[in-house]
Amino acid sequence: MKRILSILLIFILFIFVSGALCEDKIVALTFDDGPNPSFLVKALPFFQEENIKVTFFVIGSRAKEYPQWIKRAYDEGHEIENHSWSHICLARPSQKSFCPEISLERALSEINRTRELIEELTGYRTRFLRPPYLAMTEKRKREIEENIDIKVLVDSNLIDSLDWAYKDPLRIKEKVIREVKNRPGNAYVILFHEKKTTMLALPDIVKYFKEKNYKFVRIDEFVKHNSKV
Numbered sequence: 001m002k003r004i005l006s007i008l009l010i011f012i013l014f015i016f017v018s019g020a021l022c023e024d025k026i027v028a029l030t031f032d033d034g035p036n037p038s039f040l041v042k043a044l045p046f047f048q049e050e051n052i053k054v055t056f057f058v059i060g061s062r063a064k065e066y067p068q069w070i071k072r073a074y075d076e077g078h079e080i081e082n083h084s085w086s087h088i089c090l091a092r093p094s095q096k097s098f099c100p101e102i103s104l105e106r107a108l109s110e111i112n113r114t115r116e117l118i119e120e121l122t123g124y125r126t127r128f129l130r131p132p133y134l135a136m137t138e139k140r141k142r143e144i145e146e147n148i149d150i151k152v153l154v155d156s157n158l159i160d161s162l163d164w165a166y167k168d169p170l171r172i173k174e175k176v177i178r179e180v181k182n183r184p185g186n187a188y189v190i191l192f193h194e195k196k197t198t199m200l201a202l203p204d205i206v207k208y209f210k211e212k213n214y215k216f217v218r219i220d221e222f223v224k225h226n227s228k229v
């Protein structure tokens, strides 16, 4: 009996330990609408100091204006991905949407133009598209992915920091932490913008995840752990 009990105990312990080891606590910090030099001049040294890599979903026309910032962010190990050329809606999600209807050709050219520029600047071919305003339909997503070798990210589980709306960095931090606590799981993608208030909120947000032993990953790594993005 004693023997059975100890075997059982070892078995339970094994399940527990292996479960704990498999449990990846990961967080991907992502930044839309850049490059914005006044944000990056502070953010890049901060990421370097904290030894974390992030993902920038950049607007092609801005990348054209600030190519040196694309190169620098890429050279420092961050991921540069696609957020269209001119930040227009790539689809009209519903009749109520403020988005106008655009042709597939126009949508594809918005993505391709951005992709070509980033490839020219860094040699990296963008693998992911985050649609502006997250405006997308199932049909348009399929059409884009059939025509371009890119994955359209429309994750309903994305945590929106609402940094575009909040003027107080404390509210950005509180919003992110509240969402993390309210959602099940251990893998989060957080949406930020390249804004001054965001920069002020970042140190506390990074500290929070570090204290909870999260690993900071880029989107390319995040998708390996978690197919739902």
Ligand SMILES: [Zn+2]
Binding pocket: 032, 033, 083, 087, 132, 133
């Ligand atoms: Zn955007």
